[in-house]
Amino acid sequence: MLTEAESKGRLLPISFENTPWWGLILGLIILLAIIVALFSPVYQDTVRFLLSGVKITLLLTVVAYSLALVLGLLAGLGRVSKNPVLYTLGTLYVEIIRGIPLLVLLLYIGYVVAPPLHIRNLITRGVLGLGIGYGAYLAEVFRAGIESIGKGQMEAARSLGMSYTQAMRYIILPQAFRVILPPLGNNLVAMLKDTSLVSVLSIRDLTYLGRLNVSRTFRTFATWNMVALMYLIMTIGLSLLVRWTEKKTSFERG
Numbered sequence: 001m002l003t004e005a006e007s008k009g010r011l012l013p014i015s016f017e018n019t020p021w022w023g024l025i026l027g028l029i030i031l032l033a034i035i036v037a038l039f040s041p042v043y044q045d046t047v048r049f050l051l052s053g054v055k056i057t058l059l060l061t062v063v064a065y066s067l068a069l070v071l072g073l074l075a076g077l078g079r080v081s082k083n084p085v086l087y088t089l090g091t092l093y094v095e096i097i098r099g100i101p102l103l104v105l106l107l108y109i110g111y112v113v114a115p116p117l118h119i120r121n122l123i124t125r126g127v128l129g130l131g132i133g134y135g136a137y138l139a140e141v142f143r144a145g146i147e148s149i150g151k152g153q154m155e156a157a158r159s160l161g162m163s164y165t166q167a168m169r170y171i172i173l174p175q176a177f178r179v180i181l182p183p184l185g186n187n188l189v190a191m192l193k194d195t196s197l198v199s200v201l202s203i204r205d206l207t208y209l210g211r212l213n214v215s216r217t218f219r220t221f222a223t224w225n226m227v228a229l230m231y232l233i234m235t236i237g238l239s240l241l242v243r244w245t246e247k248k249t250s251f252e253r254g
Contacts, residue, residue, distance in 0.1 A: 026236075033229050046213060046226045053209035054230055060126055060195045060205060065188055067131030072138025077168070079143040090139065097136035103197050105133045110201040126198035126205075134191055141187070145180035146172055178249055185242030189235055196231075206230060 037043040071093075078090025097105065106129035114125045149172050157167035199208035210227040214220050 030229065030233065030236075033225070037226065037229075040222075042219060042222050043226060045217075046219065046222050049213050050206060050209050050223075050226060050230065053204060053206035054234070056123070056204055057192070057195050057206045058234070060123065060130065060198060060203070061188070061192045064127045064130035064195075065134065065191050067127060068134035068138050068187075068191070069184075071131060071135030073142050075135065075139035076142025076146065079139060080146050094136045094139050097133060100133075102129075102133045102194060103200065105129055106197055107200060122201055122203045126195075126201055126203045129201075130191060130195065130198065134187060134194075138184070138187060141180050141183045142176070145176035148179050149175050181246055181249060182242075185239075185246065188242065189238050192235055192238055193231065 037047055075090040075093050078086040079094065081087050081090070100108070106126065109129040109132065110122075110125040114120075114128070119125055119128070146168075153171055153175070154164075154167055157171045158164070162170070195205055196207040198205055199211065202208065204212075206227055210223050213223045217223070
């Protein structure tokens, strides 16, 4: 005799408990919004006006995050170094930058640091602000990842004749990278959203063009609906890419 639960399980092969309802509902909302945008002249005009801002937003994210990775790695290595100079420099960078709000940091770099250095390109100013700001946070991610690897790994590498740099490059960092991949992905998604702050530097990103479109058409509802939808699509797509990368690396490791 089948129990009631087993009978229901055979009649309903789909498990309602394991169904990602939040994803289905979110996908339905996005689909409905896209359909409205395709058939509404107002939304079509808004989308055309905002598309160039999407390109700038993605460009800022990729370039600034690349800079943040380099700065974060260097500062993270300094934070675990026994060299007092490197440790002091890395710690100063992390503590100072993390103590300043990202918006203030963007304004400071954009209007105080960049002009004397003759950096006139606005996108470059935004990249520097975001990269330097997020580099301090990634430094702590790298530091935690490196310290999570047992000290015996470094000792074994040194006993085989490797230098500290070689051991860090070939033994420690590859293992640490797999450990810190999830937080690195989360920071990438966070940076994508924080690129909206560069609009204060008059960079024509998605948020800036949204404000500009409102001022020229007074279509507040349609404009910010599309701005929010575009950010949502980009962040969800990036999150899915990060999860896929995590699963692939964990599968290869297993």
